[in-house]
Amino acid sequence: MRDITLADLCIFACSEAFRTEREIVATGIGPIPRIGAGLAKLTHSPGLLMTDGEAYLVEQPVPLGPRGDYSPKFAGYLPFSRFFDSAVWSGRRHAMVTPTQIDRFGQTNLSRLGGTHAHPKTQMLGVRGFPGNSVYHTNSMFVPAHSPRVFVSSEVDMISSAGYNPARRIPGGNYSSIDLKRIVTNLCVMDFGGTGQAIRVISLHPGVTFEQVQKATGFALEQGALIETPLPGEELLAIIDQLDPHSIRASVIKDNPPARPKS
């Protein structure tokens, strides 16, 4: 059996986040969420719909990077021009993204940092589709470098996606579809099962302590029934290799250490 890296472990955790009985679109943005979505589809959640990264639906997840002789087989069609109708605003989607900031309410930011809206210190992408995603369908997050710069102590600088913050609710508004599922990081897996949907650590990666996670987080975390994040078995590793033949996943987490630190 080959060595299991932290990237492999995170991919497995991401695939568990995507676990569902429903037929919904799985969107994993970035190599680890994308491979995780593919792994979910090929194992426990065959109902997931997935695109080739552009406009076509595929039943066989498209491997990352240069494809050689492989060409994706199109089973369906879901272009951007239909995306809001068919996936987002119908609630038939689970997206996993990497925001720049996340706060204790699960609100995220990828628009801008510092300064004011008229004159930001650092301009990033803009809110993209985050506001709509957050009020309409399930969302998860992947954070390759767990730190207080990402998990901020106050609210995020610009709320790009809605979370569970009572202060940001307009009376009469329908927030019932906000569904934040998992946060997978290089240290742990968290969910929103704490008091009042607070963020809670549910598993620690091998060799990581709760105190370590807390120190790398700008707000107080709750503890679930902590377990060690499981490692993928041989069969799953083979699927991961098939979905990522050039090992692009190895470049995501700093130094991509072994999943279980060598003692």
Place this chain on the structure above:
Amino acid sequence: MTVLDKRMTPAEIVGVLKDGMTIGIGGWGPRRKPMALVREILRSPLRDLTIVAYGGADVGMLCAAGKVRKLVFAFVSLDAIPLEPWFRKAREAGQIEVLELDEGMLQWGLKAAAFGLPFLPTRVGLGTDLAELNGLKTVQSPYPDREVLIAMPPIKLDAALLHVNRSDWRGNVQLLGPDTHYDAWFAKAAERTFVSCEELVERMEDAYPEDATSNEIERCFVSGVTQIRYGAHPSSMPPAYGWDMKAFKAYTDAARDPGDWTVVAQRFVDTNEAAYLSNFGGKEAVAALPLPIF
């Protein structure tokens, strides 16, 4: 009698545009952008524009050249280069006014404009900073649910600019490729829509009747047509050619110190399209750009 010959030169199209207008630009990020028409704007004295776009280098260049007073956007990105460098510079200098929207809200606003409605209701924006920053109002359902929603106002365009694969002189267009994004709604939200095309044919019914389902925008929404082959470069125009990531990298690198747009514009805008294309290896090189892999 209705004049159906809609052929114009790029300069005539830009000549119709006026300072202070709201102009929608089709495409998405580094895909299907009417870049040749954008370059024509960059060569003109036009200014104080409000630009509405799923933004890529079109937005970056117009910001860098000081053409933009206000930007209506959800993102500005070159995809493989996530952050558009010249847009960033303009924002971080506090140089432009913005209306920052969700991607779905932006097309919703175009649809409100297309249908002549005062607003379209949506849940998008609830729980975020968008409503407050943009002064968006709410509306309550008159039905028993009494739900409170955000009232997305119309995004009315004075003009829309699109790059399409084919057109005839009457404005019967065909949009090919895997995804045409929201081009049709930019056209319908606009007072007038001007298209540049890769291929101008005499009569679409004689040239490509088999592709009539690609006529995503009926000709009543098209006011002017001009043929500009490779007019989307450096963005992609599937199935004809992919994006020019080498050009985007050079454009991105040039934004760093000293980051002088007037120097960059000599290569990325130049004095005319033929000169511009020769800066990137000419037509053969653009035609050979591979389609991107995702």
